[in-house]
Amino acid sequence: MKVSVLIPAFNEEKNIEQTLKGLGYFKDTFCTENQMDLEILVIDDGSSDQTGIKASKAGAKVLSLNKNMGKGSALREGLKSTDGDIFVFLDADLQESSSEVYKLVSPILKGEADVTIAKFKPPDKKKGFGFVKALAFYGVRFFTGKEVASALSGQRAFKKDVLNDIGTIPEGFGIEVGMLIDILKKGYTVKEVDVDMHHDVTDRDLKGFLHRGKQFWHILKVLVSKMINYGI
Numbered sequence: 001m002k003v004s005v006l007i008p009a010f011n012e013e014k015n016i017e018q019t020l021k022g023l024g025y026f027k028d029t030f031c032t033e034n035q036m037d038l039e040i041l042v043i044d045d046g047s048s049d050q051t052g053i054k055a056s057k058a059g060a061k062v063l064s065l066n067k068n069m070g071k072g073s074a075l076r077e078g079l080k081s082t083d084g085d086i087f088v089f090l091d092a093d094l095q096e097s098s099s100e101v102y103k104l105v106s107p108i109l110k111g112e113a114d115v116t117i118a119k120f121k122p123p124d125k126k127k128g129f130g131f132v133k134a135l136a137f138y139g140v141r142f143f144t145g146k147e148v149a150s151a152l153s154g155q156r157a158f159k160k161d162v163l164n165d166i167g168t169i170p171e172g173f174g175i176e177v178g179m180l181i182d183i184l185k186k187g188y189t190v191k192e193v194d195v196d197m198h199h200d201v202t203d204r205d206l207k208g209f210l211h212r213g214k215q216f217w218h219i220l221k222v223l224v225s226k227m228i229n230y231g232i
Helices: 016-035 052-055 072-081 095-111 131-144 161-166 174-184 208-228
Strands: 001-008 038-043 061-065 085-090 115-119 156-159 190-194
Touching: 001 016, 001 052, 001 072, 016 038, 016 052, 016 095, 038 052, 038 072, 052 061, 061 072, 072 174, 085 095, 085 161, 095 115, 095 156, 095 190, 131 174, 131 208, 156 161, 161 174, 174 190, 174 208
Parallel strands: 001 038, 001 085, 038 061, 115 190
Antiparallel strands: 085 156, 115 156
């Protein structure tokens, strides 16, 4: 049994080493106990800092892209360069809380789910107005009838067959919502898992609002494309 962890990373030199350190704990404990092999691939998405160098020195396999292609494209390239029985997508800024990945892998090993999604604890204070989260939640419910509170979470684990079945990964910030709709439409079992992970949260400032606006637009485009694809 092999677990392949894919980490798309753009200018994450301040976080990547600690994130990989957390995965070291996962390897030494959970993977060893369950006799599983672990492959870690960092997709350096055109970073202008030392992300790729630091990831390589920390022991990860690194795939360096010549330019910034976005999360969806980075993951597509990464999937061409790795293989496994279970795939895990993680953000690069989890730091040592990445060790919690065992909570995502365990239900798949036990046959409780085909896909798991990390459910983070609520933030201490609001960072936005909830428009993006609402669009993702109601968009998924519209297409599938399922209510998934963590539809935006990028921390996920999949059986290999699921990724092979759903085909192309969407572009941009709509990746999580687009994949989730296709997965649920095909009848796979998705389980939300409570985790103690943490990562950088976009602030309630101009930069944060611009980011959330871009995220909203990308998700909306994915939802429109799904309407066309499904003939709605």
